[in-house]
Amino acid sequence: MTEPIVNDLTIQAATVNGSGSQTANLVLTRAIFHMGIPVAPKNVFPSNIEGLPTWYQLRITPEGHMARSDKVDILVAFNAATWREDLKTVRPGGVVIHEEAYSTADARTDVTYYPLPFAKLAKAKIQNDTLRKQLANMIYVGVVAGLLGIPWEAVEHGVRRQFLAKPKAVQVNLDAIKVGYDYWQDNFSKQDPYRLQPMTGAVEGKVLVEGNQAAALGALMGGVTVVAWYPITPSSSLCEYLIAYADRFRVDPKTGEKLISVVQAEDELAAVGMAIGAGWAGSRAMTSTSGPGISLMAEFTGLAYYAEVPVVIFDIQRIGPSTGLPTRTSQADLGFVYTLSHGDTKHLVLLPGTVEECYEFGRDAFDYADRFQAPVFVLSDLDLGMNLWMTPEFKYPEKKFDRGKVLTKGDLEKLAGEWARYRDVDHDGVTYRTLPGTDHTAAGYFTRGSGHDEHARYTEGGDDYARNMDRLARKFETARQAMPAPVIDESGKKIGLIAFGSTDAAVREAREAVDVDYLRVRALPLSDEVARFIARHDRVYVVEQNRDGQLFDLVRLALPPDLVERARSIRHYNGQPIPAAAIVEPLKQQEMVPA
Amino acid sequence: MSTTLNRVGLPRDAYKGAATTLCAGCGHNSITNHMVKALYELGVEPHRLAKMSGIGCSSKTPAYFVESAHGFNGVHGRMPALTTGAHLANRQMIMLGVSGDGDTASIGLGQFMHMIRRNVDCTYIIEDNGTYGLTKGQFSATADLGSVQKKGAVNTFQPIDPCAVALALGCSFVARSFSGDGKQVVPLIKAAIAHRGTAILDIISPCVTFNDHDGSTKSYSWVKDHEESIADVSFIPFFEEVHVDYEPGTVRDVQLHDGSHIVLKKLGDDHDPTDRRAAIRVIEEGRAEGHLVTGLLYVDTKMDDFVTTERIPQRPLMDFGEDELRLDREQFAHFMSEFA
Numbered sequence A: 001m002t003e004p005i006v007n008d009l010t011i012q013a014a015t016v017n018g019s020g021s022q023t024a025n026l027v028l029t030r031a032i033f034h035m036g037i038p039v040a041p042k043n044v045f046p047s048n049i050e051g052l053p054t055w056y057q058l059r060i061t062p063e064g065h066m067a068r069s070d071k072v073d074i075l076v077a078f079n080a081a082t083w084r085e086d087l088k089t090v091r092p093g094g095v096v097i098h099e100e101a102y103s104t105a106d107a108r109t110d111v112t113y114y115p116l117p118f119a120k121l122a123k124a125k126i127q128n129d130t131l132r133k134q135l136a137n138m139i140y141v142g143v144v145a146g147l148l149g150i151p152w153e154a155v156e157h158g159v160r161r162q163f164l165a166k167p168k169a170v171q172v173n174l175d176a177i178k179v180g181y182d183y184w185q186d187n188f189s190k191q192d193p194y195r196l197q198p199m200t201g202a203v204e205g206k207v208l209v210e211g212n213q214a215a216a217l218g219a220l221m222g223g224v225t226v227v228a229w230y231p232i233t234p235s236s237s238l239c240e241y242l243i244a245y246a247d248r249f250r251v252d253p254k255t256g257e258k259l260i261s262v263v264q265a266e267d268e269l270a271a272v273g274m275a276i277g278a279g280w281a282g283s284r285a286m287t288s289t290s291g292p293g294i295s296l297m298a299e300f301t302g303l304a305y306y307a308e309v310p311v312v313i314f315d316i317q318r319i320g321p322s323t324g325l326p327t328r329t330s331q332a333d334l335g336f337v338y339t340l341s342h343g344d345t346k347h348l349v350l351l352p353g354t355v356e357e358c359y360e361f362g363r364d365a366f367d368y369a370d371r372f373q374a375p376v377f378v379l380s381d382l383d384l385g386m387n388l389w390m391t392p393e394f395k396y397p398e399k400k401f402d403r404g405k406v407l408t409k410g411d412l413e414k415l416a417g418e419w420a421r422y423r424d425v426d427h428d429g430v431t432y433r434t435l436p437g438t439d440h441t442a443a444g445y446f447t448r449g450s451g452h453d454e455h456a457r458y459t460e461g462g463d464d465y466a467r468n469m470d471r472l473a474r475k476f477e478t479a480r481q482a483m484p485a486p487v488i489d490e491s492g493k494k495i496g497l498i499a500f501g502s503t504d505a506a507v508r509e510a511r512e513a514v515d516v517d518y519l520r521v522r523a524l525p526l527s528d529e530v531a532r533f534i535a536r537h538d539r540v541y542v543v544e545q546n547r548d549g550q551l552f553d554l555v556r557l558a559l560p561p562d563l564v565e566r567a568r569s570i571r572h573y574n575g576q577p578i579p580a581a582a583i584v585e586p587l588k589q590q591e592m593v594p595a
Numbered sequence B: 001m002s003t004t005l006n007r008v009g010l011p012r013d014a015y016k017g018a019a020t021t022l023c024a025g026c027g028h029n030s031i032t033n034h035m036v037k038a039l040y041e042l043g044v045e046p047h048r049l050a051k052m053s054g055i056g057c058s059s060k061t062p063a064y065f066v067e068s069a070h071g072f073n074g075v076h077g078r079m080p081a082l083t084t085g086a087h088l089a090n091r092q093m094i095m096l097g098v099s100g101d102g103d104t105a106s107i108g109l110g111q112f113m114h115m116i117r118r119n120v121d122c123t124y125i126i127e128d129n130g131t132y133g134l135t136k137g138q139f140s141a142t143a144d145l146g147s148v149q150k151k152g153a154v155n156t157f158q159p160i161d162p163c164a165v166a167l168a169l170g171c172s173f174v175a176r177s178f179s180g181d182g183k184q185v186v187p188l189i190k191a192a193i194a195h196r197g198t199a200i201l202d203i204i205s206p207c208v209t210f211n212d213h214d215g216s217t218k219s220y221s222w223v224k225d226h227e228e229s230i231a232d233v234s235f236i237p238f239f240e241e242v243h244v245d246y247e248p249g250t251v252r253d254v255q256l257h258d259g260s261h262i263v264l265k266k267l268g269d270d271h272d273p274t275d276r277r278a279a280i281r282v283i284e285e286g287r288a289e290g291h292l293v294t295g296l297l298y299v300d301t302k303m304d305d306f307v308t309t310e311r312i313p314q315r316p317l318m319d320f321g322e323d324e325l326r327l328d329r330e331q332f333a334h335f336m337s338e339f340a
Helices: A021-034 A083-088 A118-125 A132-148 A152-162 A169-187 A211-221 A236-249 A268-280 A291-296 A298-307 A334-338 A355-372 A382-386 A409-414 A462-482 A501-510 A529-535 A550-557 A581-591 B027-042 B057-064 B079-089 B101-105 B109-118 B162-168 B182-194 B220-226 B276-289 B329-337
Strands: A009-016 A039-044 A053-060 A072-077 A090-099 A112-116 A206-210 A226-229 A261-264 A285-289 A311-317 A348-350 A375-381 A388-392 A487-489 A495-500 A517-521 A539-544 A567-571 B049-053 B070-073 B094-100 B122-128 B173-178 B198-204 B227-229 B231-236 B251-255 B261-266 B292-299
Touching: A009 A021, A009 A083, A009 A132, A021 A039, A021 A053, A021 A132, A021 A152, A021 A206, A021 A388, A039 A388, A072 A083, A072 A132, A083 A090, A090 A132, A112 A132, A118 A132, A118 A169, A132 A152, A132 A169, A152 A169, A206 A211, A206 A355, A211 A236, A211 A311, A211 A355, A211 A375, A211 A382, A226 A236, A226 A268, A226 B079, A236 A261, A236 A382, A261 B079, A268 A285, A268 A291, A268 A298, A268 A311, A268 B079, A268 B109, A285 A291, A291 A298, A291 A311, A291 A334, A298 A375, A311 A355, A311 A382, A334 A348, A334 A375, A334 A550, A348 A355, A355 A375, A355 A382, A355 A388, A355 A462, A375 A382, A375 A501, A382 A501, A495 A501, A495 A529, A495 A550, A495 A581, A501 A517, A501 A539, A501 A581, A517 A529, A539 A550, A539 A581, A550 A567, A567 A581, B027 B057, B027 B122, B027 B182, B027 B198, B049 B057, B049 B079, B057 B070, B057 B094, B057 B122, B079 B094, B079 B109, B079 B122, B094 B101, B101 B109, B101 B122, B101 B162, B109 B122, B109 B162, B109 B198, B122 B182, B162 B173, B162 B198, B162 B276, B162 B292, B173 B182, B182 B198, B182 B231, B182 B292, B220 B227, B231 B292, B261 B292, B276 B292
Parallel strands: A009 A072, A072 A090, A090 A112, A226 A261, A226 A285, A285 A311, A311 A375, A348 A375, A495 A517, A495 A539, A539 A567, B049 B070, B049 B094, B094 B122, B122 B198, B173 B198, B227 B292
Antiparallel strands: A009 A053, A039 A053, A206 A388, A487 A517, B173 B292, B231 B261, B251 B261
16 A cells, blocks of 8 residues: 555545435535544535536645645545546546446546445435435445544534534434445455544634625624525525524514514515615615626616615626526626626625635625715625635624714704715715604705716706716725725735635645735725736736636726736636636746746 | 694695606696695604605606605616615605506516515505606506507507506505596595505506597596596594594495594495405406596505514614624624534
């Protein structure tokens, strides 16, 4: 046997959608995490309820790399339809656990096979007829645990954690896992180098959270009280988590009254419309959707921009239309969202790069929306939103809500009613508003789009319109300075990388292979720091997960002409989360460094 | 000019708005006047009124009454979504939506229906003229089959009747009226405001410029000749005493949530406004006979409205702060530990 490979391997489970394999994979993930070993799971699933192939990648590294791996060490082959193709993905020297009925007669000889009679075992050993299909997947959890040396105690923890809300399910699942665990002990001797050993120091203080869970918690902590949404993958789980958290934390146990309303709207037009209505009336309001929903929200978002109504819109990006690849990840909504709607609209966009930022930006988005009286987008994606990520525990917010410039009845009395809704008193483009219900005769005004004067009175006057547009531009510049600054990690290198969102994980890993500085953009409009970063480097590569280099375009527009040549582009857009290799290889090619 | 103060101490002028920019003689201007009268007489506090609208001639009108109230002129056909959200944020506001037949029966039909389905507490007035005025005279979806456009084109499609749609969906308040019939419109507006739930009030409101000619079924003369009121409507607000001097069996009395009463005096056949199937039949019979049936068609005072179903507290959601909305430190720490 070759040198042991410890805590540094990628497991890929190839199964059939709807068979309960996701639960089995999560149990395995939690068991390994419980050993103190960093895990990075990626669920690759089809747009389908049952029957199509699905894959779950569980990457394990001592360093805690969070990006997808492009190499498979251990394949769990549980889908006859894809078995031949799945086999090709295993690295030489890797391991293949497979249903023994799959023939290996003319298959690869550079991998170790562990054939298992999964179907027979399930039939013989799992007594529960109704749950047999679901529990059968648990058998491979037991086999992998045996193969890699996962202690039984860790397996038990994984099951208990996964069935936190259904403690009755714990024993029946453990029994199924035991079937595989025992089969491994009784029938195989280990012939491969892969092993897991408990670690200390790598996961302490860390938790496993999905970006959509983090964003839902963020919204709750940000004080959201009106949520309107329409179901769409990969955004639905955000609102579903919010419903669950709201039921737990926002219901008065005595009266049953709720300090939140989560409305499943008839479509995305209504969803964003309700959120805007609520934002106008003074609630912290949001909607959550993905690209197709964003398309439907375009008109209303433009109205909110011009009428200056706060609202938070989460976009959990995916690939294309419903008839595209709706369950695959993408960062291709950036350009569309930034200028969504007709006319001279441009929006404030938060770009969380980690689940911790999904929480923080999901919370602070409401402050930005209130402060700038504008729609604020939070642009996440399927990879960030729906996969579990290892993260430091989130911090409790120390700041109070920033409700922005709101005049109360008392304020109006002091001003003797002398105010104008759209007058730039502070010369920052941000004007004062009153909320409906304010008991003062000067409080009310008729909200509408761009056809108004400073007093919100209807006008089609060109000067009034132009003056208002200039003020809105001024407000945007004020916001540019206030939005989260880029994160810069720089030490005088010649080459720099720029990225945003979930691409962060792959960039961080790539920097172990190439000597580059790094700037991560966290908001639009772009910070002035971006141009300064480029000025300090010979070449800067903008890395992103879309075909056309949408951030690259925005970066170039922000550069003085003499710097434009320094910006280059690396793009990844096959629907799979970007691996580090997809950055390192093109970078080396373009820089012509011998491999 | 009357300077009599209403129950909240305001003169009628406090309910006026900016000067109308609609055509002279437009039915919508009459409805605006009816609105001023109804709101003044009801003693609605202007700061508690939210005037919501979509796009079109109708949707401009909230600027023409109660100038000191807040209002929101939204996007085409989307008044219901804005209203729903605003009401959730602050259920103390009296939501008054003004829409048109294009805004409601075409581009906004989906939102119209879903608002009814949720029974959002709001008054939803359709200023219904069967035509698109601002874009110069195209048919709308409420135009009757065979009705004739100003330039002679004949409508070849079945109309969508907002009242029939509302009744089919189980709407909790459905009424129809005519902009020229203030005696009927004013009490219906008051009743709609007092009603807790979605109150649909379809008011035929002739467009003097594009749809007031022979061959139109939304012209002043056609409506005057064909209106058939099912009952005389009076509204007795909760702050006035009820005197019913009618002979027994000649009136129906409907008590609303706030203690107000709608008193309906029979005209011809007796219509029970709590019988939804009867309401549908009355509309269908009127249509078959070539009449425009007006009055309170249906009311259900028992159905829960949206904020009740959603269990929203009386205190406006927009009023709660971080101390009440955030998890406390202990809850937060415990919640985080569950992710380990």
